[in-house]
Amino acid sequence: MKINTARFVISNTDITKCPEPNMPEYAFIGRSNVGKSSLINMLTNHKSLAKTSGKPGKTQLINHFLINDDWYLVDLPGYGYAKTGKTQRMKWEKFIQEYLEKRENLLNVFVLIDSRLEPQQIDLNFMGYLGEKGIPFSMVFTKLDKLRPGQKGAFYPRYKREMLKIWEEMPPHFITSAVDTSGKEELLDYIEEVNGMFEG
Ligand code: GTP
Ligand code: MG
Numbered sequence: 001m002k003i004n005t006a007r008f009v010i011s012n013t014d015i016t017k018c019p020e021p022n023m024p025e026y027a028f029i030g031r032s033n034v035g036k037s038s039l040i041n042m043l044t045n046h047k048s049l050a051k052t053s054g055k056p057g058k059t060q061l062i063n064h065f066l067i068n069d070d071w072y073l074v075d076l077p078g079y080g081y082a083k084t085g086k087t088q089r090m091k092w093e094k095f096i097q098e099y100l101e102k103r104e105n106l107l108n109v110f111v112l113i114d115s116r117l118e119p120q121q122i123d124l125n126f127m128g129y130l131g132e133k134g135i136p137f138s139m140v141f142t143k144l145d146k147l148r149p150g151q152k153g154a155f156y157p158r159y160k161r162e163m164l165k166i167w168e169e170m171p172p173h174f175i176t177s178a179v180d181t182s183g184k185e186e187l188l189d190y191i192e193e194v195n196g197m198f199e200g
Pocket of ligand 2: 076
């Protein structure tokens with residue numbers, strides 16, 4: 001799929017203030033600093049449509065971007081940021097859970113995972129939660145460019161072994177880099193395919 005237009009629509013913490021749920025929507029979520037905002041910029045050919053930062057905790061709100069006047073991309077705040085206090089974390093859980101569980105046009109959640117790390121309990125728990133709630137998701141491995149050549153073939157089988165202890169089968173997965181644009185076509189083609197199933 002070709003991206004012709006991408007524009008920011010609205011930021012908020014309140015699902016009732018999100019845009020009308022009349023177009024397909026995809027959310028990007030994962031640990032703080034995993035590369036959610038960078039991936040959105042890479043997919044939409046923008047340098048700074050979504051705000052990125054070297055420091056975790058940059059994205060704090062539900063951010064809607066309208067793509068090709070046809071579907072929404074949503075940038076979400078990351079989880080697992082150690083400096084976030086308990087009150088802040090509870091607030092996060094409340095509005096993100098509400099968004100994930102109630103947003104009726106949300107067709108797929110992309111769970112971003114740092115390809116350099118061993119499978120992390122927090123990510124496995126989060127995917128477990130999505131599974132329990134019946135929320136469709138895919139896995140997106142990020143920062144492929146940071147792996148040494150020898151590691152590139154090894155991390156996915158390792159992750160798969162871990163996942164198959166819990167899951168009967170693997171969800172769709174994508175292997176990406178916001179730096180060298182690996183995985184871009186595959187991810188956009190997948191979105192295009194899922195868009196085709198949306199009945200607004
Ligand atoms: P929060 O909004 O804080 O939850 O973070 P985020 O998941 O949106 O991460 P963000 O896109 O802000 O990126 C965090 C850091 O990782 C930034 O310094 C990015 O430049 C870097 N980064 C993101 N994706 C990649 C990638 O594919 N390759 C490399 N080398 N760096 C990346
Ligand atoms: Mg972000």
